[in-house]
Amino acid sequence: MKYIYLAGKMTGNPNFKHDFTAAADVLTKEGYVVLNPATHPSGLSYEAYMRIDMAMLKECDAICLLPGWLDSRGASFEKHLAEILGLKVFYFNEWLRDTIVANWLKNNNCVPRDTMRDLQNKKEGANKNDFWRKNKEIKNRGGVVTNSTRRQNRRRNKQKRK
Numbered sequence: 001m002k003y004i005y006l007a008g009k010m011t012g013n014p015n016f017k018h019d020f021t022a023a024a025d026v027l028t029k030e031g032y033v034v035l036n037p038a039t040h041p042s043g044l045s046y047e048a049y050m051r052i053d054m055a056m057l058k059e060c061d062a063i064c065l066l067p068g069w070l071d072s073r074g075a076s077f078e079k080h081l082a083e084i085l086g087l088k089v090f091y092f093n094e095w096l097r098d099t100i101v102a103n104w105l106k107n108n109n110c111v112p113r114d115t116m117r118d119l120q121n122k123k124e125g126a127n128k129n130d131f132w133r134k135n136k137e138i139k140n141r142g143g144v145v146t147n148s149t150r151r152q153n154r155r156r157n158k159q160k161r162k
Helices: 016-029 046-058 073-085 092-107 113-140 147-161
Strands: 003-007 033-035 062-065 088-091
Touching: 003 016, 003 046, 003 073, 016 033, 046 073, 062 073, 062 092, 073 088, 088 092
Parallel strands: 003 033, 003 062, 062 088
Antiparallel strands: none
């Protein structure tokens, strides 16, 4: 079970409870245990909140930075502390985008373009690579690669395939 700490701008953000709760709900649905600093009781000093948050952060495996975290002195400090502690640092918007894309690909039985290209290269690649490798060998020996040389290489490759 991964424990994730949420960090973002609270001071000066009137919707911070909604932002933090929405992010926590999404992460919880993905199977993470979320430590949400927006659920602290009100009325404490800034320093008291930071001490509580540091204790929470030390128990986590990762920190998730919400949009606007750069404008927050506390979230910037929490990110720095997480890096010192060796925690994984990720950004909620990027993680959400990647998760949505991965789930869509998985549910629609799609293969990402890079994977598809790798599969095609495995099927075709040996012949293509042989062709270009032979041309490089001829050039390296001081020869000239002409169209007739290319035709000869193609014929050889076709014969190998049969």
